[in-house]
Amino acid sequence: MNNNNILFPVKVPYSTAPDIVKLKDDFKLTPISDRIRANKLKELDEFSSDLFNEIQSNNLIDCLNVINAKYNLPASTTILDLAMNVEEDIAVLNSGKVIAICFCSPSGFIPSHVVGKSFFEIHQPIPDSDLLLKMSDKLTSMMADSSRGCYRRFVWTITSNPSMSQHPSLKNKVIPKSINDLYFRTESQTTIPLGDNVNMLFSVKVEMNPLNSIWEDYEKRNGLISSIDSMSDAMLEYKNLKAIKSILNNSK
Numbered sequence: 001m002n003n004n005n006i007l008f009p010v011k012v013p014y015s016t017a018p019d020i021v022k023l024k025d026d027f028k029l030t031p032i033s034d035r036i037r038a039n040k041l042k043e044l045d046e047f048s049s050d051l052f053n054e055i056q057s058n059n060l061i062d063c064l065n066v067i068n069a070k071y072n073l074p075a076s077t078t079i080l081d082l083a084m085n086v087e088e089d090i091a092v093l094n095s096g097k098v099i100a101i102c103f104c105s106p107s108g109f110i111p112s113h114v115v116g117k118s119f120f121e122i123h124q125p126i127p128d129s130d131l132l133l134k135m136s137d138k139l140t141s142m143m144a145d146s147s148r149g150c151y152r153r154f155v156w157t158i159t160s161n162p163s164m165s166q167h168p169s170l171k172n173k174v175i176p177k178s179i180n181d182l183y184f185r186t187e188s189q190t191t192i193p194l195g196d197n198v199n200m201l202f203s204v205k206v207e208m209n210p211l212n213s214i215w216e217d218y219e220k221r222n223g224l225i226s227s228i229d230s231m232s233d234a235m236l237e238y239k240n241l242k243a244i245k246s247i248l249n250n251s252k
């Protein structure tokens with residue numbers, strides 16, 4: 001099976017260090033397709049207000065106007081309206097604090113709960129994240145700095161839940177027995193300064209592929225196993241990868 005188009009940001013050893021890269025090209029939000037709109041509506045129907053929240057203010061309205069103008073999108077006055085116009089999951093941060101979010105395909109957290117929290121507070125529960133936490137202030141001012149532009153980082157995991165959303169209520173719904181029950185999930189995360197050096201847009205695009213589609217590629221298979229083998233117990237627990245680690249190692 002040709003897996004060359006599948007994003008594969010797996011590194012060995014696994015690290016929570018802030019591995020961000022400055023984007024050379026201009027970033028564009030993607031106008032929503034019928035498929036993604038249907039998926040967002042399905043998730044909103046199931047998880048409703050878990051998925052979005054905002055602190056209403058004139059500053060947020062200004063940010064939404066800047067985003068709509070920048071990407072030539074229809075007018076929107078709430079983060080939910082904006083999210084329904086684009087494929088990405090999106091959040092707005094002000095001085096490093098989340099002031100609005102609409103993530104229809106979250107990883108294992110409840111999006112509405114992070115509103116009002118700082119970058120530091122959001123990342124505090126992550127194991128082995130001392131460096132990330134120490135750099136929180138520096139990273140948040142860097143990401144809002146217009147003279148620096150956009151940054152990109154990638155996230156990956158393996159999960160038995162085939163949906164793009166990994167909402168916590170879906171955790172362990174499927175108990176995986178083999179590689180056939182597993183999916184490779186990636187996120188392309190982009191930070192976009194909004195022009196005033198204070199506010200920034202955070203955009204996330206999720207991709208899901210059956211793990212099978214990369215398992216026959218020995219280089220990728222070995223990379224995955226080595227990266228998971230390098231994770232601490234606390235990280236395996238956090239990412240719900242303990243049972244999956246055994247399945248992978250037994251399927252070498």
Ligand code: HEM
Nearest residue numbers: 016017018019020091098107108109114122126139155202
């Ligand atoms: C420089 C940019 C960023 C870096 C380096 C970073 C780093 C990380 C790392 C290392 C993790 C844990 C492991 C992983 O999933 O990779 C994580 C998780 C998380 N990050 Fe960030 N992050 C960044 C930006 C943001 C922003 C702007 C938000 C705002 C919403 C955010 C929200 C979260 C949340 C909610 C989690 C927990 C995910 C879960 O438990 O499933 N991150 N981040």
